Amino acid sequence: MLNKILTTHNQYPISKRASAFGGRKIKVMIREKQPQKEIIIDLTGPDGNAFALMGYAKRFAKQLEWEDGGAALINEMMEGDYEHLLEVFDNAFGSFVILER
Secondary structure (H helix, E strand, O other): OHHHHHHHHHHOOHHHHHHHOOOOOOOOOOOOOOOOOOEEEEOOOHHHOHHHHHHHHHHHHHHOOOOOOOHHHHHHHOOOOHHHHHHHHHHHHOOOEEEEO
């Protein structure tokens, strides 16, 4: 049925579409893609894994064109426990990345 609805919806102009669906008008609920203002990382999900965060750090360092590609930052992130890793990550990228617990 969904395939029939999609075919009918795309096949006919709006005036005929309304009659095809019992006189009801169809409103398309697709919006334009909005620019993402900030990056949010959920620490309770798979992105909160220490290795995933180091991967993000490496990717962000490359995008920011850091000379060492983030190697020094990754080494500093590995010097302590998970809380230390989060603190180092936040100090480096906290201006545009939000970490959520």
